[in-house]
Amino acid sequence: MAYPDLACQVQPGTTIDLFQQRLPRKPYHTDDLGEGLRIRDVQKALAARYIQPNGPTHRYWLVYDVDRSGAVIDWNDRGAPPPTITAQNPENGHAHLIYGLEVSVRTAPDGKPGPLRYAAAVDCSLRSILDADQGYAGLICKNPLHSHWRVTEWEPRLYELGDLDSWLDLSAYGDRRKRLPDYGLGRNCNLFERLRHWAYRAIRQGWPDYERWHEAVLTRTRAYNDFETPLPDSEVRATAKSVARYTHRNFSAASFSAWQSAQGRKGGMAKGAAYGEKRAQALSLLDSGASQREVAERLGVTPRTIRNWKSGK
Incomplete structure (x- = not known):
């Protein structure tokens, strides 16, 4: 009693x-x-x-x-x-x-994935x-x-996680590209990784209102909870709610457009730097006696481009 x-x-x-x-x-x-x-x-x-x-x-x-x-x-x-x-x-x-x-x-997905994976590795190793x-x-x-x-x-x-780590061998869980075992905290970690990658893309499809988005995320979370021993539905619902709130608050059509523009500027800067480097390489090869055709073939550009670079255009 x-x-x-x-x-x-x-x-x-x-x-x-x-x-x-x-x-x-x-x-x-x-x-x-x-x-x-x-x-x-x-x-x-x-x-x-x-x-x-x-x-x-x-x-x-x-x-x-x-x-x-x-x-x-x-x-x-x-x-x-x-x-x-x-x-x-x-x-x-x-x-x-x-x-x-x-x-x-x-364990909710608005936590940092790194600490969650580390904790999951400790948990799986200790369970083993x-x-x-x-x-x-x-x-x-x-x-x-x-x-x-x-x-x-x-x-x-x-215990700190590091204290437990000192008793264990975590080498089997060091490759972040590999899924952790589907038990213990490994399930939380794997569910989070699958769900967040899906949510970051899926929310762009129409930018739904929160209620519709939460329903879609919950449906997807339950589908991903296909482990041999599934997570309790209370954890599934908490995970879905956390992901839905986070993505709906932080992802929008305006913010995505701004991100695309920023990525475009980065790409343009990178292309500009590569262009300038290739032009300098072409002029150096021409100075060393290479023909314009040889330089064009070596650098993968047209002979007209080499002529423009040589004339200062």
């Missing part, structure tokens, strides 16, 4: 206390996974055995589902960093290993070294505030 008064059971300043403080305002929760999820105010949700640890736009906790009887201790044998908290099922020893981050990872369930979606976890689970606090300090 749940604690009768959770506030009296949690010691201030502990990682368990921080876990409670960081919960979403209205988290998903349930006592039985077979009965589906409910969403209620956090004070009521605290009494559930399972609870949503992260909101749809920020990741404060990296959670791994380890279905082994020695789950709460064999991370040490595998050379993995100590988890912040473990919540273990006393009946079979299976556990959720929870790693707390000092600074949350922004722990041999955790790759199909675990991470939407809800065993609630460490509930007395049903055997809970242990291992590492009192929160």
